[in-house]
Amino acid sequence: MRRVSAEYDIVVCGGGLAGFAAAVAAARMGRTVCLVQDRPVLGGNSSSEVRVVPRGSTTYHAYAREGGVVNEVMVGERMRNHEPLFENGWANSVWDLELYDIAQRTENLTLMLNTIVSSVDVRDGRITSVTGWTHSAETETELRGQVFLDCTGDGVVGALAGCEYRSGEEARSEFDEPHAPLEASEDTMGxxxxxxxxxxxxxxxxxxxxxxxxxxxxxxxxxxxxxxxxxxxxxxxxxxxxxxxxxxxxxxxxxxxxxxxxxxxxxxxxxxxxxxxxxxxxxxxxxxxxxxxRESRRLMGLYLLTESDLVRGEPFEDEIAYGGWNIDLHTPGGMLAPTSEPTAAAGYDLHSQASVTAYVGPFGVPLRSLIAKDVTNLLMAGRNVSATHVALGSVRVQATTAIMGQAAGTAAAVCLTKQVPLQDVPAVAIDDVQQQLLRDGCFLPNVRNTDADDLARSARVSSSSQAAYLGASPGDRWEDGGLREHVRRGVSHLTALRAQWIPVRCGPGAPGLRTVSVLLRNDSDVAVEIPAWLRNVEHIWDYRVDTGSPLAETVLRAEPGEHWVPWQVDVDVSEPGVDVDGVRYLRLDLAAAADVEWVRAGRVLPGAVSAFEMTPGRMRRFGDGVTMSHRVEPAQHVYPPESVARGAARPHRAPNAWRSDPGEPFDQWLRLDWPQAQEIRTVHLNFAGHLLREYDRTPTLWRDPQTVRDYTLQAWTDAGWTDVLPVRGNGYTRRVHVLAQAIRTTSLRVVVHATNGDPAAALYEIRCYAGAP
Known part of the structure; x- marks a missing residue:
């Protein structure tokens, strides 16, 4: 047997999606990282050895797809994999190879496969090293580091380090959790x-x-x-x-x-x-x-996430990730139990008690739940985070654990770069962690880009054209590239209150909303009267039925047959509302009328989705993210070029996207202008696409039609517009371009030559930096 040792800044134990994302994120920030995995492949439960499709918030919420490293993996795998996706059993080695390829291309990252963590050395409350046994090489390796991450799932590092952990079910009375059993037990999900x-x-x-x-x-x-x-x-x-x-x-x-x-x-x-x-x-x-x-040990951190945190209204100041999977608590015993998981046992009835009470999110996850309380230099990510059994039912799914992993790896790197004790990071360096996560393509519902180094934030932004929001009809064409959904097309009867989010221009000079029309099909022989309301909402995940006094209300009359039904609302939106940047959401609600169908549109308008009332007072996304047929007058210009420097890189409080006029031919361009010349070395581009529906809705060899395929970065010089970087054949939503040498210019533009199918160019965010990452 051979014994060796090595030293790194950060040692990540566990190569599932949480550990993988943590290791890649920390290494990309310039820290030396060792990723230790006990299997021959990366990916954990998502790998070809186990084959659990990565799921997350987008299963339940539109535009909630997880970003960052895990999105990069998903997008890349779909572009290359011939294997169709289906739930649990789908994966082949192309998925494994996508993870392995990223690991191999990541500087500062050392990969140790087939290596089991066998012991942990702790001195004065601090982990100094972990020892790994590589059975295939008969080698024992001591891995010394400054910060350690336990992403093993079973909490192996924390347990060996003597950290407090929980397992099994807490009693309902301990944290007042409605989903917890009356009595505590050692039962876990199977x-x-x-x-x-x-x-x-x-x-x-x-x-x-x-x-x-x-x-x-x-x-x-x-x-x-x-x-x-x-x-x-x-x-x-x-x-x-x-x-x-x-x-x-x-x-x-x-x-x-x-x-x-x-x-x-x-x-x-x-x-x-x-x-x-x-x-x-x-x-x-x-x-x-x-x-x-699904579940074993849960290591105790600086904060214990409980069921109340999944429905809290106040955001965490140290928010570093979000969840949105339902409270998915499988019945102890599995196939030996009288029934399976409760919502499945209820036949997936969306109005059942099991479905209603389990529906949560999106909700924030605090960094403190990822920092161990009993040793000073240990983070955890994955299903071993600091959470109760009930809270784990939501945050345990792989896409959620992946973004928690990226947050943990980012926090570890910030801790070392800023020379801040790890357990103090949530209090004194959380802004650094949050801004780095946004910079690296993650999304935080309650945090915006305030990066002082981002030169795009100080630019004047313009474009060749912008799309007008007029509504959508059944005959509208949508280039979806085969993106699937579960709800059958066209079945949209008003069996419950239905809502459609409508983005509008707001603030001084906004044209207001004069008329809203809806397409209704009345299957009965008599006219049906349907109460309707127009309301303010905070964002696209504002599922409250009552959001305050309605802006307008009326009763619509649906005659037998199919008809457009107009409503003159005459709403003034000169007040900026919740989004001070000129665009916000209103919501059109129609009461239940079982004989009437609110006809679905033939396309999804970017950022404009719908919901239904699943239980009195609370809504749930309708379908997999769809738009109902509606028209608005006057046209709303809700995809302006300045959206790309607004601070949010996806639909949330507004569509947060520039979209060119789909009736205009390519080329289309977006332009940044500064009053003085700027030195630019790195450009970040976040294109539209990949966020609306879950990963397993995408077909083989898929590229999102909304994503820009061919484009050129150009800078203004004495000779006019000069090509800086041409890009062809792109399929990724996020691209980071480090130029061979810095350019000095007063104007930069992105010229879009073609998308992967959509008739409009679309961009969520652009960032510019003077230096390299």
Missing amino acids: NSLHFKTKDVGRPVDFELPEWAVEYTDPDFFYKQGRVPNDVRGGFWWIELGKPWHSIHDNEVLRHELTRHALGVWDWMKNKDPRTREATRNLALDWLGQVPGK
């Missing part, structure tokens, strides 16, 4: 094993091994929340936990899960009348050998 099938083009048999579990009762599947909807495989509900321990009995669980997974396939293939025909030509192609784990 582990899952997935499988994948392949269509071989001819009938193929499957014989259940004698040692596997046989299923014969259809009620187990169809009345207990275990419906095999996608016959290709997957199924999160192939899950076991109680009575086994999620850590110590992991190998037992692996064998038990194999027995049950094969039993499920046997049921689908040989017994279930609903799936037998559909699976006739399907052969078992892959069966997981590594269980995907």
